[in-house]
Amino acid sequence: MSHINNYTLAELQNYIDNANVSNSRDFNTVILRNITVEGITPYLRYLTIQMGFRPNIVFGGYDNVLQDALGADENLINQNTDCIMVFTRLETLSPKLANSFTQLDSEIIEQEKDLVKNYIVSTLKGIRNKTNALINWHAFELPVYPAFGVMDHTSSNMQVGTICELNDFLKSKLREFKNGFFIDINVSRSVVGYYKFYDTRYWHIGKAPYTLEAVKEIANENFKLFRALKGKNKKCLVLDCDNTLWGGIIGEDGLNGIKLGPNYPGSAFMEFQQEIVSLYHRGIIIALCSKNNEPDVWDVIENHPHMVLKRNHISITKINWEDKAINIKQIASTLNIGLDSIVFIDDNEFETHLVEEILPEVTTIHLPKGKSADYKDLLTSSGLFDNLAFTNEDKKRSEFYKDEITRKQLENEFGGDMESYYKSLNMIANIDRASNIVIPRIAQLTQKTNQFNLTTKRYTESDIAAFSKSKNSDIIYAELEDRFGNMGIVGCSIVNYSKDSAEIDTFLLSCRVIGRGLEKIMLNTCIELAKIRNIPIVKGSYLKTNKNSLVKDFYTKNDFRSELNEDEQEVNFSFETINNVSSSPMYFKEINIKCL
């Protein structure tokens, strides 16, 4: 995967013009702004194409943010909009606060603050009336040389304090209106450097404040969120060991010879390991892939006094002398995750090039030799693991995967007698209607689930909240527990009711629980819910993707009839509720359907 830093603007433009995106889905971006920021377009296009989508970027009118939010132009913001980027620079929104602060008395300052705050609320209301799309609102820039100079910070009523108050207000309103995110452009500015961030000539010539470096960094920040929105955030980190987790080679230098400890360079490796542990606690699966004798590696992990990464953080290891691409493929299949969910880190260019060549969907990071102090930033700056929410399931994810490996081992012991195996799991299934607290998890499931997903519709938290509130829809979810642990919420279904039919808009199951029959319980529940409302028909459809062929016959297997016009890409099914449903699997220890 080429990196945006490798291209000049001209080369980037060339790449974009020649990219083949005819088979990709559209990613519709709207930019509302009070500055000229068209310069960001090639960077957004490039990142959209890298993400696997066809870019469609539309700019609102110059300094027309509120009008565009309230206006009637359906071509701008509509149901197809994926995301809205908002740039409201204070220099244009409130020139008094930005440029002539020392002339203002407290009454005028209050007036200006209210003006800005009302602008924010009205704009958010206007946008939300039209769409639940992701809103990325860029922060108000803090002056580097504030109005009152070095003493500006001594009172919260001076310039910096005032602008911070506006930023805090913006953040709280973004939370309130849901699915809104604060892009801290001040941080982007500190990464690029103040003197490389602004193009003062073009601010005067055409109200275009930012340099190429600046818009590149801003685009990168926005894309950390867009990737999470589209479920492209990474879920698993696969790490080499020698010269990655510690300095040196354990097989040659021995436990006392490797560099890991309070002195440089060992301290840099400890810091890098801490970053990995932090990712573990964010729900990222940690795996090792190292060419070593296995006991040597475990010797370090168990016995080295300065190991920060411990056995319990690690879900799976492939420590052998085999090809790393094969090992990573095995890791992906054991964990039942896509190769595109994996980040692979190694200090050896041979390995990183190999994996890049053979497994291009894996994102590889090469650690440059001798620069261990830079490793932590290389990992954190990527934002590859950034997600839109942090749920309970995320917190416990690594435990789930360890349980999963234990389950697979047990499965092997039953040698194919699946019913006995399932019975031995002592499974407890709970089905219930969605409540507020589970909304983030359900939204996450719709965004990430690819295989057992009948229609692959991606929803945000506000979408799910809307379904949940509606009297003509039900969202039910399935929670599964077995003797190895509680797996949390692992499936959901969204049903829309009309007088004549109940339509299953969404029906999905986490890949970890495929094949256990939980889907049967969920489907039966959907049918029961329709029966209760005296609805005669339940309808479902299968929308083909290149990942969900396993559910092509799901409805047919469950006694639904398929409709005659069989289009390969979309097939419709129906079930008359007057018929009886076949019973749920008998090997569950307990089935609790709380919504009937």
Added chain:
Amino acid sequence: MFLHPQCISKKLILNVYKSKVMEEKLRKIMSQILNLPESQIKSDSSPDDLLSWDSLNHMNLVLAIEQSFDLRFDDEEIVQMLSFEIILETIKGKIK
């Protein structure tokens, strides 16, 4: 001071070569930014005859040239750089 004729011609050849390279580099950048084949970028090409050379693309052009040639144009230069020929001369002037 006596300059050997061979030295003069070598220097001349080198200068002509450098100028050619610069010209080709500029033409390539303009072709990429304006999304036009290089053959359409002529000496007197200007915003008047190339449709895609609007004010936005002029800015992109200026920034792309600065990035590729590692230069910085001042305000006056930016607003005057309105044909291939003028841009080339401006770049040459700054590199000396």
